[in-house]
Amino acid sequence: MRKTIIVSNRLPVKISETDGEFILHTSEGGLATGLGAVYREGNNIWVGWPGQEIIDLKDQEKVTKELRKTNLMPVFLTQEEINNFYEGFSNETLWPVFHYMAVYAHYEQVNWDAYYQVNQKFRDIILKVAEPGDIIWIHDYQLLLLPGMIRAALPEISIGFFQHIPFPSYELFRLIPWRAEILEGMLGADLMGFHTFDDTRHFLNAASRILPVNTSANVVSFNDRAIVVETFPMGIDYDKFVALGSDPMVLQQIKNLKENFQEDRLILSIDRLDYSKGILQRLQAFELLLQLHPEYIGKVVLYMIVVPSRDTVPQYKELRDEIDKQVGNINARFRTLAWHPIQYFYRSFPVETLSALYNFADICLVTPMRDGMNLVSKEYVASRNNNDGVLILSEMAGASKELIDAIIVNPNNIGAITRAIVDALDMPLAEQQRRMKQMRQLVSKFNIHHWVKLFMTRLQEVNEMQQNMLARRVNQETAVFIRQQYREATKRIVFLDYDGTLVGFQPNIDMASPDPDLYQLLRELANIPGNDLVMISGRKHETLGEWFGHLRLDLIAEHGAWQKTKEGEWYELPGLTDKWKKEIMPMMELATDRTPGSFIEEKSYSLVWHYRKVESGLGELRANELMNTLRYYTVEKGLQVLPGDKVIEVKNVEINKGKAALSWLNHKKYDFIMAMGDDITDEDIFKALPPKAITIKVGSQVSAAQYYLRSYHEVRHLLRTLKNK
Known part of the structure; x- marks a missing residue:
């Protein structure tokens, strides 16, 4: 039975050990919420790391058995793998480069090796459970190589990939020594998703400049497959945050906040400890507010929550120390006996507490230096059941492309953030409600469930498109059909383009002269009774005459401006002018x-x-x-x-390969017509020929032709099979 296999670095549960027993705690993350309904259905599976090192094989069996009850499949990692794969390559190479902080990036071979090996480990687990017809949906930057690894083992399986962090511009991405391997791994997917159009554009640009691939609009042609790259802005569980507003526990906490802060205006800031979040700049902007607007002293509080993260890493420890220092300085400088300007918490809070803060805060300040989406901004909007409150949002967060009614700021501009806070504090209620209603409608519609449905539907459409393209490729069955048609016919005509169809693409146009193998092939085909071979090219007539004038070929040069039969001389199309x-x-x-x-x-x-x-x-x-x-x-x-x-x-405009081909068909009746070409000019032939004609595009699947071949090598192979009895 067909199933969906979700793959992410972490499973949607946290695992803890008490007295030798392993206890599972459901994760509150947005991805876990959105995909919860998917992985719990039927025989679907979620594959990922359970969150801690489990070395003992019996313990691994015990954990696996427990997790399988809820459709979860663990990938066990050693501490060394966690250090090198996750802390190393994922967070010390990919994270800084992808967040435009390349100065923090380290490029260590040992980390890359571990990253490669862990992606292989994930692949091996997936191959144990994946079957033909399954859908595999891989998530995020820790598993960029996995789509390609699975594709190599299961060529026909459906694979989706979604990246939850930004994708950098080509100039930054090219800094990574293993950039080509990463792109090839990602291109194992059928459908690739990013949060914003900018990320999608950056990926397409990097792929086209680093790899020998063709990109057209949002489609990448790679290894004879069409990969679609699209934008899917991720949402949140809107209904959950709306409902939390009337939860008794949340209401009690809102009441407590009102008692504590009374008439104070609350500015809320919630972040994980990371240099990409712009926490220090936010503190500087708040300090500037109190300096320039002393009227807000004693009336405005910055309620800052920083969730601990990797604070043993030197950069993060330094960041935490600097935050502590700045908060201490601001509080020491501006506080009064009854008022602290910053309420600072370095810990995580349960969702009920966050909901209370979302409901109570007058302003939510979300100013990351770079963020894939940023769901805090959407959670704040969803929680504002009275349609009041103001969201200040960084233009560098993916959410800013959707929440355009927020006050949008450049996170590097401290003065602009300060002015935005003043504008938010002074904003009339009617204006707050106008903006918030628009944003709530958007967050409500484009919620997490809509995001999942949109991605899965698009993946199905892409798979159908690929199947249609595969059906058009000249495979063994099609080749047999073409040979049968050819052998049953007595009068045959074959139109052949030259560059890109019979020879490869050369940097120098004069280097693409015919080789002995091609001469031999054309000579043998042309000498078969009943065959008319027409070379139809954009090349100069002098060049075609020099190369093929000695063979029994009809020649059409310069897209039809000059024509020559086997026995005759060159003649040009009448009525043409070159005065233009x-x-x-x-x-x-x-x-x-x-x-x-x-x-x-x-x-x-x-x-x-x-x-x-x-x-x-x-x-x-x-x-x-x-x-x-x-x-x-x-x-x-x-x-x-x-x-x-x-x-x-x-x-x-009178010169047209299609018109030229039809003029040849008017001279004689043929019971086998075939045309092969690789260029946009050859589309005129494909459109002009009668429906019974066999038309083949070379090197591209997008064409008016009935079939396609990948290269001139395949063209020559097909032509050889025609001349062989």
Whole structure:
């Protein structure tokens, strides 16, 4: 029976040992809440580390048995693995780089080795329970290699991956020595999810610049698979936080807060101890508030909760010490006998206490330097059942892309945070309610359950799309069908593009001349009775004539501007003009002057701007600029602008490979028609040929062609099978 396997670094339970007995405590985390309903259903499984080192095999068996009762599967890690994989590579390499704090990153080979081995350990556990038809959903930065490892072992299985922290820009990501291996691991997934569009864009950019992959919109083509990369902003359990507002325990704590703070205005700050959270900057902004606005002394309190995290690590210990110092200085400087400006707690609190604080606080101050989403901001909004209160939110948090009615600030701008606090304190109730209602509607709709449903539905759609693409690939069964059609026919015509179809893509266009193997193949195919082979290319007619004039081939050059039958001479399409070139050439020359490595190729009735030798990124940028300029100038001149593989071509609109192919079909009746090509210009042939024709796109799955092949090697192989009896 089909099942869903959820995989994360930690299981959604905490495990503790008392007198030799292991006790499970359910986690309160957002992910555990959202996926709780999923993993508890039927025979679904959640795979992860139980949270502590368990060495004894009998204890491992005992824990495994206990966890399996609730559909959980443990991955046991040694202390050394925890130190090197989790504390080491995950949190000392990936975490700082992904949070734009690369100065804190360490690149240790021993940590990378442990990261690789632990991902393998997770893979081995999953392979014990995974079956064909299952769905595997992997979570977060600790398991970036896992999708690729599972894909290698189970090529047909459905894999989703979601990253809960930011994905950095290419310039930062490239600092990681193992960047290519990480990307290849992630691309084992079918669907990849990020919190924001920026993260999605950064991933696509990094993949296209580091790996030999093709990206089109949000689809990456890698190892003959289409991987979809999309944005799925994560939500919270909205109803839970709404309901907590009327919980008797929460109401009692709200009453206590009112008694304690009376008329004081409360600013709430809740964070885990981490340098990415902007805690020190927040304290500086609050200190500046009290300096510039002494009228708030005795009236405003910053209620700061910092949840302990990794405080044995030097950077975190220093951060904690600095927070202690700043809080002490501010309290010592501004406090009165009856009032403390900062109420500071270095510990975690139960969700009921947090709910009481969310309900009571006038302002919630959430100003991380960088955050994937930040659910505290959404929890505060969900808790405001009276639609009042003000959220101050960092523009560097993923949530800022959704909660646009918050006061959005740059967390590096201390003055801006101070001004935001003043604006929040002075904000009229009607304005508070207008903003909060909008945000509550959004948080209510895009809740954690909506997020899970959206991701799983999209994963199913992606799998269906991939199946359709696989069905179009020329596999063994399709090849048998094509050979059968070919052998039953007596009059056959085969249209063949050249560059990218019969030979590989070369940095230098003059290096792509035919090799002896290709000559032999074409010669044998052309000499078979009943065969007409038509080479249909964008190449100059002089070049095609020089390369193939001695073979029994029909030649169509420059996309149809020049044509030649086996026995005849070259003739050009009547009515064409090249007078437009003197207007277009200066535009291309300007682009060439600005783009080192680019060059212009002039044909009889077309101009081609090549950027195959240009630095990746710059070429695409200049090509887009040139395309926009050319489209404006060519729109009323009877010209067509064609973007191709590292080229932009301008030609007469009358010149068209499709029209040229149809003119050949008008001379003779054929009972077998086949066309193969790799370029956008070949789409004209695929669209023009009759439905019975066999059309094959090379190197891409997105095409009007019926089938596709991955490379020119596969094209030659298929053609060889046609000539063999």
